[in-house]
Amino acid sequence: MDKYKLEYEMKSRGITIEKMCADIHMSRSAFYRKCKGITQFTQGEIQSIVDYIGLDSPMGNFLWKSVKKDTPGGIGGRMKKPTSSSTYEVGKSE
Numbered sequence: 001m002d003k004y005k006l007e008y009e010m011k012s013r014g015i016t017i018e019k020m021c022a023d024i025h026m027s028r029s030a031f032y033r034k035c036k037g038i039t040q041f042t043q044g045e046i047q048s049i050v051d052y053i054g055l056d057s058p059m060g061n062f063l064w065k066s067v068k069k070d071t072p073g074g075i076g077g078r079m080k081k082p083t084s085s086s087t088y089e090v091g092k093s094e
Contacts, residue, residue, distance in 0.1 A: 003035045009053055024048040 010020065021028045026045065033039045041049075050058050 006035070006049075009055065013053060015053060020049070020052055024052055 010017070017028060017031060021031050024045070026048075030039070034041045034045070046058055050056075
């Protein structure tokens with residue numbers, strides 16, 4: 001996840017972390033842990049953030065890649081750079 005890109009998208013729309021977290025029912029401490037890669041975002045949380053901010057998709061915005069539908073636990077940490085593969089992997093930075 002690109003934390004800075006997410007913050008940019010939020011700030012450009014006048015969205016605060018506090019307000020978004022309250023509206024999507026996520027604690028600020030959980031949000032910060034997920035942004036730092038300590039815990040993982042679920043697919044539902046990603047979709048809630050995308051919908052709340054008003055993005056078409058997490059791709060090219062604040063996520064480098066999408067998550068496989070069968071990936072347990074969602075995403076967290078830093079995502080690997082995109083490859084030409086049609087499926088996407090999630091992992092720590094290399």
